[in-house]
Amino acid sequence: MGMERKISPAALADEAPDEALLVAFANGDGRAGRDLLARLAPMLFGYATRVLGERSEAEDVVQETMMRLWKIAPDWRQGEAKVSTWAYRVAANLCTDRLRRRKTRAASPIDAVAEPEADLMSAVEVMTEKDRAEALATALHALPERQRQAVVLRHLEGFSNPEIARIMDIGVEAVESLTARGKRGLKAALSGRKEELGYGDD
Amino acid sequence: MxxxxxxxxxxxxxxxxxxxxxxxxxxxxxxxxxxxxxxLPQPDLPTPVKPPRRNWLAGVFAASGLSGAALAGVWIGFAMPQTLEFTTETEAGFELSYLLPGADLGSVFDE
Known part of the structure; x- marks a missing residue:
């Protein structure tokens, strides 16, 4: 006698691809919309907060991104793009727009970096998890905008370089360059080596 | 390191x-x-299929459950009872030849 495996509707919703949920939403399924929202909103919020450094602005970006997603849902062309990649791309553009509107912050990003440390590892070893997260957030904001976006997508959101290329609408080589320079910049900022921080964006 | x-x-x-x-x-x-x-888009509800509109007279016929021929019979029976009334007593009314010309031709040949 074979064992019957029962799958709850909630488990099925967990397994459904983002695209299936979006199509179901477009057909009037509010539950699919809520499931998709629960998946995407926290990720987008984490990304936008890291890039923008402010929760309220990050919330605005996520809200606008989700509204755009709901709006295009009926016209979504299946199989052409991943829903999450599309959403990150919209969020990335909205973040870029907001960062470019900020004039004061761009003046001297290095001023925001924490106390310089001669040896980064020695400093990190004595930090709590919370302190580490805060130090990283502060150092990220010392980076030029595009480097910051690429580093966040690669090292915090876990996207591959080709995925980041699609999100940022650039080539894979440009992504590699941005993330490499971004990491160098982070190390320099955290170590207080201001002279190594490059402010050129691309 | x-x-x-x-x-x-x-x-x-x-x-x-x-x-x-x-x-x-x-x-x-x-x-x-x-x-x-x-x-949230509204789901597409199936639109109710309207029956084809028939004219009122067809409706009356259909409601009566009568075929055209039967209805004609009813109409004739109702409208012309006097015309169709006849009796076999020729002296009291009219002869069969009034209704069926040629029914009395036999008498011509007999002459």
């Missing part, structure tokens, strides 16, 4: 700490859910 390797390891430790990210508030999620509900 070189300085660069130590820096890389330190950076990885910072990335690990920063990966969890800030959490969304319930209030914010509720706002997003309300946006989603407002944007």
């Amino acid at each position: 070189t300085r660069d390797q130590r820096d890389d390891a330190a950076l990885e430790a910072l990335f690990d700490a920063g990966r969890d990210g800030p959490a969304v508030t319930d209030d914010f999620m509720a706002r997003l859910a309300a946006d989603m509900e407002n944007a």
Whole structure:
């Protein structure tokens, strides 16, 4: 006698691809919309907060991104793009727009970096998890905008370089360059080596 | 371990700490859910199929359950009872030849 495996509707919703949920939403399924929202909103919020450094602005970006997603849902062309990649791309553009509107912050990003440390590892070893997260957030904001976006997508959101290329609408080589320079910049900022921080964006 | 390797390891430790990210508030999620509900497309409901409109006279015929021929019979019976009334008593009314010309031809040949 074979064992019957029962799958709850909630488990099925967990397994459904983002695209299936979006199509179901477009057909009037509010539950699919809520499931998709629960998946995407926290990720987008984490990304936008890291890039923008402010929760309220990050919330605005996520809200606008989700509204755009709901709006295009009926016209979504299946199989052409991943829903999450599309959403990150919209969020990335909205973040870029907001960062470019900020004039004061761009003046001297290095001023925001924490106390310089001669040896980064020695400093990190004595930090709590919370302190580490805060130090990283502060150092990220010392980076030029595009480097910051690429580093966040690669090292915090876990996207591959080709995925980041699609999100940022650039080539894979440009992504590699941005993330490499971004990491160098982070190390320099955290170590207080201001002279190594490059402010050129691309 | 070189300085660069130590820096890389330190950076990885910072990335690990920063990966969890800030959490969304319930209030914010509720706002997003309300946006989603407002944007939710209405499902396509099947439109009821209207029966073809027939003219009223056809409806009367159909309602009566009578075929055309039967209805004609009813009409004739109702409208011309006098015309169709006849009797076999020729002296009291009319002969069969009134209704069927030629019925009395036999008498002509007999002459």
